[in-house]
Amino acid sequence: MNVLVVEDEPGAREALVELVKELGYDASAVGTVADATAALSRLRPDVCIADLGLPDGDGIDVVRAAKNAGGDCAVVVLTGRGSVRSAVEAMKAGAHDFLLKPLRTAQLTATLAQLSERHDEARGNLPAGLPDPASAGGLAGMIGRSAPMLEVFRLLTRVARSNAPVMITGESGSGKEVAAATVHLLSRRARQPFIAINCGAISPTLVESELFGHEKGAFTGADRRRAGTFEMANGGTLFLDEVTEMPPELQVKFLRVLETRTFRRVGGSEELDLDIRLIASSNRDLAEAVRMETFRADLFYRLNVFPLRLPTLRERKEDIPLLANHFLSEIEEKERRGFSSFEPRALESFATHSWPGNVRELKNAVHRAYVLSDPPAIEAEAAAAVLTDSAFETPRPLAGGDDSWPRVEVRVGETLQTIEKKVLTATLHAVKGDKRQAAELLGVSLKTIYNKLKEYQLEA
Ligand SMILES: Nc1ncnc2c1ncn2[C@@H]1O[C@H](COP(=O)(O)OP(=O)(O)OP(=O)(O)O)[C@@H](O)[C@H]1O
Numbered sequence: 290m291n292v293l294v295v296e297d298e299p300g301a302r303e304a305l306v307e308l309v310k311e312l313g314y315d316a317s318a319v320g321t322v323a324d325a326t327a328a329l330s331r332l333r334p335d336v337c338i339a340d341l342g343l344p345d346g347d348g349i350d351v352v353r354a355a356k357n358a359g360g361d362c363a364v365v366v367l368t369g370r371g372s373v374r375s376a377v378e379a380m381k382a383g384a385h386d387f388l389l390k391p392l393r394t395a396q397l398t399a400t401l402a403q404l405s406e407r408h409d410e411a412r413g414n415l416p417a418g419l420p421d422p423a424s425a426g427g428l429a430g431m432i433g434r435s436a437p438m439l440e441v442f443r444l445l446t447r448v449a450r451s452n453a454p455v456m457i458t459g460e461s462g463s464g465k466e467v468a469a470a471t472v473h474l475l476s477r478r479a480r481q482p483f484i485a486i487n488c489g490a491i492s493p494t495l496v497e498s499e500l501f502g503h504e505k506g507a508f509t510g511a512d513r514r515r516a517g518t519f520e521m522a523n524g525g526t527l528f529l530d531e532v533t534e535m536p537p538e539l540q541v542k543f544l545r546v547l548e549t550r551t552f553r554r555v556g557g558s559e560e561l562d563l564d565i566r567l568i569a570s571s572n573r574d575l576a577e578a579v580r581m582e583t584f585r586a587d588l589f590y591r592l593n594v595f596p597l598r599l600p601t602l603r604e605r606k607e608d609i610p611l612l613a614n615h616f617l618s619e620i621e622e623k624e625r626r627g628f629s630s631f632e633p634r635a636l637e638s639f640a641t642h643s644w645p646g647n648v649r650e651l652k653n654a655v656h657r658a659y660v661l662s663d664p665p666a667i668e669a670e671a672a673a674a675v676l677t678d679s680a681f682e683t684p685r686p687l688a689g690g691d692d693s694w695p696r697v698e699v700r701v702g703e704t705l706q707t708i709e710k711k712v713l714t715a716t717l718h719a720v721k722g723d724k725r726q727a728a729e730l731l732g733v734s735l736k737t738i739y740n741k742l743k744e745y746q747l748e749a
């Protein structure tokens with residue numbers, strides 16, 4: 290594999306070339322964007338490692354030059370701690386990855402090893418023979434044929450080839466987890482593990498050992514070595530579900546691991562190299578969470594390299610019959626009661642519903658209508674009945690932060706925990722124990738509410 294180093298500082302350039310050669314790759318080096326542009330078309334390198342600050346431009350210019358040169362050169366940009374944002378820009382322009390300076394050997398080794406693997410494989414090694422989503426009505430198990438979904442499929446296929454972190458947003462039930470699994474499935478990591486963690490549901494006391502694993506004897510009860518989430522996901526994809534719910538202490542730990550790309554088991558001294566593809570999801574506005582300072586900006590930039598917004602079901606109503614039939618055959622496969630279709634009026638009532646719970650709500654509705662109908666077709670009455678059922682209504686906040694809500698008194702000197710407990714108790718009281726509504730008012734997930742109730746030993 291051929292590596293081109295683009296670095297203006299002679300000392301750093303030579304050191305980098307030495308290191309690349311030591312790792313067993315061919316290396317050449319230049320110091321400016323102009324020379325890099327020439328070298329890219331003359332040498333046709335497989336990988337280009339480019340510093341972000343160059344005398345006649347920046348790493349993003351090198352990314353563009355690599356694109357213009359054709360071929361399939363993967364550009365890795367080097368950036369200082371202060372300019373992660375420009376690195377993110379470079380990723381958006383098509384850079385393969387970015388590495389932090391001072392460069393750690395482990396980081397470079399991992400990145401180059403992975404690129405070399407890619408180089409050895411046939412180019413564009415997506416699962417062969419994947420049918421066109423428009424005619425297949427979906428992409429690898431993710432159903433849809435509407436214009437917004439075809440756009441999602443186009444982006445998914447493209448991002449799957451890169452190693453860039455993906456940030457998936459969309460309303461609850463819109464298919465964020467399905468989309469994350471699809472990216473994994475279409476990526477080079479498909480045969481490696483796909484591990485999902487719910488960031489709001491990790492127990493604060495166990496978090497270290499959950500994520501990093503532990504050595505035998507690391508603490509009382511650690512009677513053998515246990516691999517943590519990072520280790521289990523290594524080589525594969527780590528899905529950070531509900532990432533906005535990640536507690537601040539955990540955000541710091543995460544950032545550190547992502548920056549160094551190494552981690553240690555609790556009670557261990559061995560530094561383990563991390564090689565994971567990150568996908569995060571949220572049904573809340575992440576930029577807003579950053580503005581409110583509940584989510585760290587530096588972590589946000591690292592995760593938000595490739596944002597992907599999933600449409601609501603309301604925005605793609607033409608997919609409803611397709612999805613409904615898909616879920617019907619899924620259920621029929623299991624239950625085998627002899628259903629094969631919907632009465633036309635059943636699909637009509639589905640088409641006029643607003644689906645606040647999106648695809649998940651549709652899936653549940655089909656299941657319930659299945660139970661209420663007699664074969665061979667899902668009956669119109671059954672479909673109408675499950676839609677009027679209030680169990681499907683997602684409660685809206687009455688008037689969040691409105692003056693009609695009771696007040697809670699807090700004093701300087703009280704711990705945040707006490708304050709949180711007070712607000713939680715008062716909110717639950719105000720909504721007569723409706724945890725879903727409390728979650729909505731407090732802007733957290735339902736799971737978080739349950740966790741907090743457990744944490745504070747309040748009645749669940
Ligand atoms: N495009 C789709 N094709 C097939 N099934 C889908 C699709 N989108 C969602 N589903 C199904 O709908 C349900 C909800 O999807 P998923 O869990 O991915 O939603 P989500 O956006 O992660 O929701 P939440 O925010 O509540 O976690 C799942 O059962 C999933 O299989």
Ligand SMILES: [Mg+2]
Nearest residue numbers: 465466530570
């Ligand atoms: Mg989800």
